[in-house]
Amino acid sequence: MAFHLLQRDRKGGLQLADALSNAMTEIGHCQQCRTFTEEEICHICSNPKRKENGQLCVVESPADIAAVEATGQFSGRYFVLMGHLSPLDGIGPSDIGLDVLDYRLRQGDIGEVILATNPTVEGEATAHYIAELCHEHQVSASRIAHGVPVGGELELVDGTTLSHSLMGRQKI
Amino acid sequence: MAFHLLQRDRKGGLQLADALSNAMTEIGHCQQCRTFTEEEICHICSNPKRKENGQLCVVESPADIAAVEATGQFSGRYFVLMGHLSPLDGIGPSDIGLDVLDYRLRQGDIGEVILATNPTVEGEATAHYIAELCHEHQVSASRIAHGVPVGGELELVDGTTLSHSLMGRQKI
Numbered sequence: 001m002a003f004h005l006l007q008r009d010r011k012g013g014l015q016l017a018d019a020l021s022n023a024m025t026e027i028g029h030c031q032q033c034r035t036f037t038e039e040e041i042c043h044i045c046s047n048p049k050r051k052e053n054g055q056l057c058v059v060e061s062p063a064d065i066a067a068v069e070a071t072g073q074f075s076g077r078y079f080v081l082m083g084h085l086s087p088l089d090g091i092g093p094s095d096i097g098l099d100v101l102d103y104r105l106r107q108g109d110i111g112e113v114i115l116a117t118n119p120t121v122e123g124e125a126t127a128h129y130i131a132e133l134c135h136e137h138q139v140s141a142s143r144i145a146h147g148v149p150v151g152g153e154l155e156l157v158d159g160t161t162l163s164h165s166l167m168g169r170q171k172i
Numbered sequence: 173m174a175f176h177l178l179q180r181d182r183k184g185g186l187q188l189a190d191a192l193s194n195a196m197t198e199i200g201h202c203q204q205c206r207t208f209t210e211e212e213i214c215h216i217c218s219n220p221k222r223k224e225n226g227q228l229c230v231v232e233s234p235a236d237i238a239a240v241e242a243t244g245q246f247s248g249r250y251f252v253l254m255g256h257l258s259p260l261d262g263i264g265p266s267d268i269g270l271d272v273l274d275y276r277l278r279q280g281d282i283g284e285v286i287l288a289t290n291p292t293v294e295g296e297a298t299a300h301y302i303a304e305l306c307h308e309h310q311v312s313a314s315r316i317a318h319g320v321p322v323g324g325e326l327e328l329v330d331g332t333t334l335s336h337s338l339m340g341r342q343k344i
Contacts, residue, residue: 063327071335114341119320131344145319145340148291149333155235161321163243168317168342169286172303 032104034080034097035062050077054111056104058130060084060118068116076114079104084117084126096126098133105137113141204276206252206269207234222249226283228276230302232256232290240288248286251276256289256298268298270305277309285313 005013029035030042037043044050044065055076059065065078081096093099104110113134117123127143134141146164148157157165177185201207202214209215216222216237227248231237237250253268265271276282285306289295299315306313318336320329329337 059326061327067327067329067331067334068338071331071338073335073338114338115344116326116338118326119322119324128344141344142341143344144334144337145317145342146322147317147319147337147340149321149330150291150318150336151330151332152291154231154288154290155233155239157239158321158323159239159243160323162239162316163245164322165316165319166240166243166245166286166288168319168340169314170317170340172287172300172313172315 029082033078034082034100035065035078045077050075051109054109055114056110056112057114057116058101058127059116060123060126064116064118074114081117081126084120084122085129086122093129098130101130102133102137105134105139110139113139115141115143119146201254202252205250206254206272207237207250217249222247223281226281227286228282228284229286229288230273230299231288232295232298236288236290246286253289253298256292256294257301258294265301270302273302274305274309277306277311282311285311287313287315291318 005016026038027036028038030037030039030045032041032045035042035044039046053076055074056079057068057074057076058079058081059068060081060083062080065080068074068078079097079101081098083091083096085091085093085096105113113130115127115130117127117130131141131143145168146161147168148154148161148165154162177188198210199208200210202209202217203212204217205214207214207216211218225248227246228251229240229246229248230251230253231240232253232255234252237252240246240250251269251273253270255263255268257263257265257268277285285302287299287302289299303313303315317340318333319340320326320333320337326334
């Protein structure tokens with residue numbers, strides 16, 4: 001990309017440099033949900049319609065917000081951890097903003113916390129830690145379902161996922 | 173493989189041919205669950221311990237039995253459809269053994285049917301058809317959970333799976 005810009009599009013390269021430098025200095029974190037935004041409060045948190053159902057979806061990164069938004073299934077607000085608990089790397093509760101989350105839970109306008117951290121060991125541990133926090137504040141906490149991905153073949157699914165899928169079976 | 177056997181291991185090739193021809197003539201279907209077996213009744217169906225919990229897991233192919241067995245989470249019996257409903261290809265209920273299943277449900281020793289057909293459109297349609305059959309016989313039917321596979325990253329999961337995962341969230 002650098003060679004292309006140097007050979008063919010020096011003006012475009014300067015624009016790109018400008019945009020990048022602007023982004024680096026202007027983009028901060030939303031004060032409510034910690035996602036990236038140029039405003040004080042991001043456009044999801046400041047939308048009054050997203051407050052109505054009282055759901056708060058906890059994700060690990062701003063990219064996860066995009067993934068959940070793409071499903072069109074969720075109309076509440078988000079909270080971005082910007083990582084996950086990892087005591088060995090020295091990442092504790094306050095590093096992933098759980099003090100901010102604690103403050104938000106205390107305000108009483110959140111009815112359900114949906115824990116959508118990654119389905120990895122660290123993600124599960126973080127989800128359980130936050131679930132404890134929710135129970136302290138008498139807020140209901142739920143975890144997204146583990147199971148077989150839609151469109152796949154049963155025999156190609158790994159054993160752990162299949163066993164979660166069997167345990168989480170639902171009546172029809 | 174054929175070149176290797178011709179060049180290096182003609183005796184092994186003959187043994188392989190024998191084994192294959194034996195398998196083709198000797199292996200039939202279990203009379204109870206329709207999986208491949210050399211006996212009249214396969215070793216899972218003839219094991220009295222597997223009858224105790226009254227669970228019957230419906231899968232599309234014998235390979236799926238191996239996948240579910242590998243999880244170690246299931247101790248009931250199986251029923252193998254050997255395919256799925258596909259009206260356009262002329263595959264109806266009796267082609268996937270639903271008359272045999274109907275007979276088994278009528279015997280009253282099955283308490284729950286776990287529908288573990290593939291998470292594809294045809295698999296879902298087949299699962300719903302069998303669930304109707306179970307309701308006629310007052311047998312409880314459940315579907316394995318759809319959701320994010322364990323160990324993955326949320327942002328790499330497809331939208332349909334993620335939306336199933338959100339809908340199927342469970343309290344913790």
